[in-house]
Amino acid sequence: MTEQTKRIFGIDLGTTYSSIAYVDEFGKAVIIPNAESERVTPSVVFFDEDSIVVGDVAKESSKIYPNEVVSFVKRSMGEPNFIFVYNSEEYRAEEISAYILKKLAQDAEQHLGEKVTDVVITCPAYFGINEREATRKAGEIAGFNVRQIINEPTAAAIAYGSLDLSDERVVLVFDLGGGTFDVTMIDIRKDSVEVICTGGDHNLGGKDWDDRIVAHIVDLFQNETGTDEDILDDPDTWQDLQLSAEKAKKILSQRPKTPIAVTHGGERVKVVLERKKFIELTEDLLERTIDFTKEMLEEAKNKGYNDFDEIILVGGATRMPQLQSRIKEAFSVTPKMFDPDESIAKGAAIYGWKLGLNDGMIQRLAIKTNKHIEKIDDIPEMIENKELSPKDVKEAAQEVADETGYTLPSVESSMLTVKNVTSKSFGVVAHNPKDEEIVFNIVLRNTTVPITQKKDFYTAVKDQSTVLIRIMESETNRVELPVDQAVDIKTAILNLPPGLPADLPIEITFSLNEEGRLHITAMETSDARQVEVVVDTASVIQGEEFEKAKERSQKLVVH
DSSP states (O other), rough: OOTTTOEEEEEEEEESSEEEEOOOOTTTTEEOOOOOOSSEEOOOOOTTEEEEESHHHHHHHHHTTTGGGEGGGGGGTTTTTOEEEEETEEEEEHHHHHHHHHHHHHHHHHTTTTTOOOEEEEOTOOOHHHHHHHHHHHHHHHOEEEEEEEEEHHHHHHHHSSSSOSSEEEEEEEEEEEEEEEEEEEEEEETEEEEEEEEEEETHHHHHHHHHHHHHHHHHHHHHHHHHOOOOGGGOOOHHHHOOOOHHHHHHTTTEEEEEEEEEEEEEEEEEEHHHHHHHHHHHHHHHHHHHHHHHHHHHHHOOOOOHEEEEEESSSGOOHHHHHHHHHHSSSEEEOTTTHHHHHHHHHHHHHHHHHHHHHHHHHHHHHHHOOOGOOOOOHHHTTTOOHHHHHHHHHHHHHHHHHOHHHHHHHHOOOOEEEEEEEEEEEEEEEEOOOEEEEEETTEEEEEEEEEEEEOOTTTOOEEEEEEEEEEOOSSEEEGGGGGGEEEEEEEOOOOOOOTTTEEEEEEOOTTTTTEEEEEEEEETOOOOEOOOOOSSSSHHHHHHHHHHHHOOBBBH
């Protein structure tokens, strides 16, 4: 790879397992095995004295050293109160996630003999601004140039759309991973992947099925031994049962029952879990995924999509047979299992590959047309608007093909348009005509991004000196809602000139980019004073703490 077409790797940073992929010289997405020759790496981190151990060894170590092991850290991304303390040092979720990313990159570098510098990292579609920013910061702490954060279902759809399917189709990507659930409707065409709408819950995943098994085993142990002790208070027992539950869940996808041994307090009890009981214990979890899917389909109807062609299943938890049969029953469509463990990393790699080729195209087109490089973004749209000539684009594509060794059709396919939607609604706190404090949403959930929306608000009293702008995030697509149904993500203060009347318009502009990152401008109209806010919220690691994490990450060796 030349500097102009630097390889961009795709990373699926998962709750329970993570993986890294790239696109080979034939234009095919390939998963890179780790140092243990496995295609996925457990997202588990073990603080072993002066070393950081990630993966299978860390997962096994959780049985013996439960207090030195961190699992399921993705569920805590962007949470200000998550702190893991080891040897008097405090670690945030972003830094722990960075160690998982470093492990993936180190193993990839060893396998390929090539440095990993530029990456595309995936996140659940339902992640809000906090979690997305935290994911980006994790990549930066690991030392990467994070080219983009893209949604996991979008990545899966890109991988699916790369299979040379002959016809255009609307698919539902049903993504049930270890810790998160997303369901997304995506319109896949030859030259575009467009997200219609998305729904889900980033606190619902395969781990919740495991937890139900654990709770049931505890009940059986207590009945068998006659104790009312909560054996989960013992970290060793808790870790052991978590691993046993995950194993039992996988076995029950293949067999009708499985034995489980429980050892605690010198007593050993052997219990048997039947698939029928497992289904009964977790039925409500499964129904939640169905309900979220139905809600999303209702929202899709508002956008003119009344039907879909197929459902594709990604995420390891979709292997459960009861889930597949319930989806078929609910939606009268037989779902297709699509590369559940690898499609997201592969899709991210394909997206990164296209991004790299597109970079080469843009550089050449800037030279050919004497346009500033930042003025060339959406090449197909610029051709349609006659801002670029098809001849110049064809010549640029051929030059990139000659340099990289990829075929001309492959390079031309890099002009894929990917359109995403917001996973949350964003607004400000204001007063309604009844003088009640409410949240007024300026950008609604499932709006296509990038998007810029403006709304006028008004000063409350004469000679008002400042305006407090509380920026809110919510999971509803209602325009107005009570303040307690939204989350504060940033506060800004706009200073006003003296002598202003009441009811002076304050123009507030919300702009979201392709990643869902938010930029806000508030301007008072008499003196054109304004305040600008880029939302990289206070709950995400930043400043001195961020720099310390980066420095610590660069010094540590991850095994």
